[in-house]
Amino acid sequence: MRLSALAALVALVALVGSTTPATAAVPTAAVPAATATDMLLAQNQLRYAAGAPTIPADPRLVAAAQAHAQYQALNGTGGHYETAGLPGYTGYAPRDRALAQGFSGPFVSEVATRASDPLSGVLRLWDAPYHRLGMIHPNASAVGWGSAAASGGYQVVGNIAYDFGQATADVVRSPAAGQGGVPTSWDGRESPSPVPAGTSGPYGYPIMAVWSAGRTVELRGASISANGSAIPFYVAPQEFERDYIVLVPQRPLPAAAISVRLDVTVAGRWLSEEWSFTTVGAAPAPTFHSAWVTQSDWPTIAVGESTSVSVTFRNAGTATWTRGAATQANLGVNGDDRSFTALGMAVDWPVPDRPAVQDSLTVPPGATTTFTFRVRGVAPGTYLLHLRPVIDGLTWMEDEGVYVVVAVR
Secondary structure, three states, X not given: OOHHHHHHHHHHOEOOOOOOOOXXXXXXXXXXXXXXXXXXXXXXXXXXXXXXXXOOEOHHHHHHHHHHHXXXXXXXXXXXXXXXXXXXXXXXXXXXXXXXXXXXXXXXXXXXXXXXXXXXXXXHHHHOHHHHHHHHOOOEEEEEEEEEEEOOEEEEEEEEEEOOOOOOOOEEEEOOOOOOOEOOEEOOOOEOOOOOOOOOOOEEOOEEEEEOOOOOEEEEEEEEEEOOEEOOEEEOOOOOOOOEEEEEEXXXXXXXXXXXXXXXXXXXEEEEEEXXXXXXXXXXXXXXXXXXXXXXXXXXXXXXXXXXXXXXXXXXXXXXXXXXXXXXXXXXXXHHOOHHHHOOOEEOOOEOOEOEXXXXXXXXXXXXXXXXXEEEOOOOEEEEEEEEEEEOOOEEOOOOOOEEEEEEO
16 A cells, blocks of 8 residues: 555545535534534444444544634535635645644545534445545544534534554454444445446445555455345445455345455455344344353262263343254353363263253243253362353353362262
């Protein structure tokens, strides 16, 4: 990626139709602090959901953003550049305006739109992928938001600074893995356009991944699917920088779980990213949770003697546990500890670190099942066995500190 280009990235993109038509000057007051704070919170909530670190506000960037929002409202204009001599002028380009407020960081980009209210503006900017790129970038380090009342709505501006030397997430994906309630469609109004000329929306909600540290990313292959059916898409051009991939589905997404795969080369290294999310109206993804109910008394046995131990858990999730299927609940030794088996104390355990499987054939949400297993005394002492349910291949369930003490005399 050409790092010097990042400062110009969002200064050269705009939401189509987002500017205010030329009108008489509209006097505006400074944006209330709570509004700027709420806009920051909205962006950070979106970043957090995508796995990007949250970022602080910088008062100098807030001032620069507010000044530009007010300039746009006063002059009935939009975009990212100002004309000297017009009311409210504070600098030609985003970095000029940041410098005027005392912010000297080398990388500053800007997002701007016109919206019915400031928070709607933040969300609208996020939906557009080239704007979302600046807002979600893992190397974003500070931001300032501003807004000003204009004819028929608000001018909304965000100034974002970047630090490409900071330790941060390796890659962020949006929508994120496991995210729900994702919009199914996008109107495609962005310039430069991420979709081919001659096509028309509505499109599916844009899907993207952004890598940190300014590394060059090349796409080798990609797929989007729902319920096993492929979803056609466009690959957006890498405008100005090359550390991201954007896919735009050609038509609105179905109400379903959407699976994504990207095969990429990142700074010369071959990688694959696979994840899924659910759109608005889709049935919620099944969840796997457990809750301890009871267990048998801790056993005391002699060397060479064996005994049964049982632990009962309740299915506290939304997915049914089914014995013999991919959703079978197993009783695991926490941390995949196989030392109990290595000592010779495990008797007919299915796996060295899995003492038992669910006793019941099916365990629907809210029902309970017991895990029963045997242990043998091999040498005098007291042995502590930490236990935790697991759906192997999917997820560990809650660690409630459940354990069994086996005393061998």
